[in-house]
Amino acid sequence: MIKHALFVAGAAAAVSLAAPASAALTLIPSPTTCTTADSVCNWIVAGSTSAGSFSDSATFTLPQTGTTGSSITNSATTNMMTGAISGDIDFSRIFLTDTSGTEYDFSLTPTGLVETGNILLNTMMGTYTLTVQGSANTAATYGGNITYTAPTAAVPEPATWALLILGFGAVGFAMRKRGAKVVRNRAQLTFA
Numbered sequence: 001m002i003k004h005a006l007f008v009a010g011a012a013a014a015v016s017l018a019a020p021a022s023a024a025l026t027l028i029p030s031p032t033t034c035t036t037a038d039s040v041c042n043w044i045v046a047g048s049t050s051a052g053s054f055s056d057s058a059t060f061t062l063p064q065t066g067t068t069g070s071s072i073t074n075s076a077t078t079n080m081m082t083g084a085i086s087g088d089i090d091f092s093r094i095f096l097t098d099t100s101g102t103e104y105d106f107s108l109t110p111t112g113l114v115e116t117g118n119i120l121l122n123t124m125m126g127t128y129t130l131t132v133q134g135s136a137n138t139a140a141t142y143g144g145n146i147t148y149t150a151p152t153a154a155v156p157e158p159a160t161w162a163l164l165i166l167g168f169g170a171v172g173f174a175m176r177k178r179g180a181k182v183v184r185n186r187a188q189l190t191f192a
Contacts, residue, residue, distance in 0.1 A: 030043070052135060072094055
């Protein structure tokens with residue numbers, strides 16, 4: 001009985017001291033700093049983890065409103081001789097958090113040897129946090145990118161310009177024709 005109690009206490013201590021999977025997530029920016037002068041900014045996503053569950057985060061800053069898209073992928077390998085699978089990550093959740101704390105979830109593919117998470121959304125200026133959560137059967141890596149595109153000013157096509165000029169010409173012609181007939185009305189007030 002005492003041996004059993006000591007074994008349970010030892011097992012509980014070992015579980016409580018067991019380290020979670022170590023993970024690392026790095027965002028490599030291009031250009032080095034994203035500014036309003038940049039129409040496109042890109043961050044390469046590079047992540048790694050040891051076996052077990054993990055949750056990793058990294059931040060990036062957007063200079064103004066625009067469109068942001070991201071894709072994160074993991075691809076496992078299978079040993080053809082033994083059939084052993086290594087480097088497999090099952091993503092449980094991937095999301096972006098904006099400066100107000102709102103979370104935007106990626107669309108995840110079903111679990112398998114290749115898993116992908118994707119997102120495309122309109123974003124505001126500020127700092128965003130990318131969080132990747134999941135579990136790995138062995139040491140594994142994942143990667144992808146985050147791409148920000150600044151809004152562009154709408155420039156009319158040549159056919160649109162031609163229609164605009166013709167429209168202004170037609171309005172001017174109509175006003176000139178109507179200008180020859182000027183009618184004046186006078187109002188008269190009478191007090192009793």
